[in-house]
Amino acid sequence: MKIQKTLRVGLIALFLFGCASMNVNAEDKAPPNPLAGYTIHVSAPHIMNGEVVGPFHHYCKPINKDIIQCILFESTDANARMTEIEYMVSKELARKVIPKHSHKQNWHDHAEEIATGRVVIHNPTDPAEQKKLAEYVGKTDGIIFHLWPDGAPIPDGSVMIPQSIGHWEATHGKVDK
Numbered sequence: 001m002k003i004q005k006t007l008r009v010g011l012i013a014l015f016l017f018g019c020a021s022m023n024v025n026a027e028d029k030a031p032p033n034p035l036a037g038y039t040i041h042v043s044a045p046h047i048m049n050g051e052v053v054g055p056f057h058h059y060c061k062p063i064n065k066d067i068i069q070c071i072l073f074e075s076t077d078a079n080a081r082m083t084e085i086e087y088m089v090s091k092e093l094a095r096k097v098i099p100k101h102s103h104k105q106n107w108h109d110h111a112e113e114i115a116t117g118r119v120v121i122h123n124p125t126d127p128a129e130q131k132k133l134a135e136y137v138g139k140t141d142g143i144i145f146h147l148w149p150d151g152a153p154i155p156d157g158s159v160m161i162p163q164s165i166g167h168w169e170a171t172h173g174k175v176d177k
Contacts, residue, residue: 065090
């Protein structure tokens with residue numbers, strides 16, 4: 001019994017030492033995967049429950065000519081929490097497919113959002129490329145799914161749909177922040 005316990009403790013220690021000493025690096029020739037290509041980086045605040053929150057850091061990539069998908073984080077820290085997901089869909093497609101009442105309530109026009117001056121393009125860094133990206137994104141509508149409630153230790157299954165400040169202001173008037 002004592003030998004089994006010692007062996008078990010030794011195996012656990014060996015496992016933990018092995019995990020702690022592993023050099024896990026995303027740059028280490030990982031095979032192609034869906035996370036590759038999230039090179040667009042913008043930040044923007046959102047409106048939730050009538051309050052300005054964020055800014056959230058959007059890491060995005062176009063997956064086809066009509067859709068850009070983004071993974072949103074609360075900061076740029078290496079271990080920042082992924083709090084939201086956003087889909088940017090060409091206005092032509094979104095307004096054809098989404099019922100009008102749902103579109104008005106849940107979606108936002110990126111041209112309105114960009115016009116507020118609150119969207120910051122971090123990557124690409126070239127001003128000409130930033131202008132091109134803003135024009136491209138301005139032709140999309142977006143929907144955000146907030147997955148990690150503010151102050152919660154973990155995601156709890158609740159999902160909110162925040163709005164862009166531009167959409168909020170077009171519907172409810174200017175906000176102070």
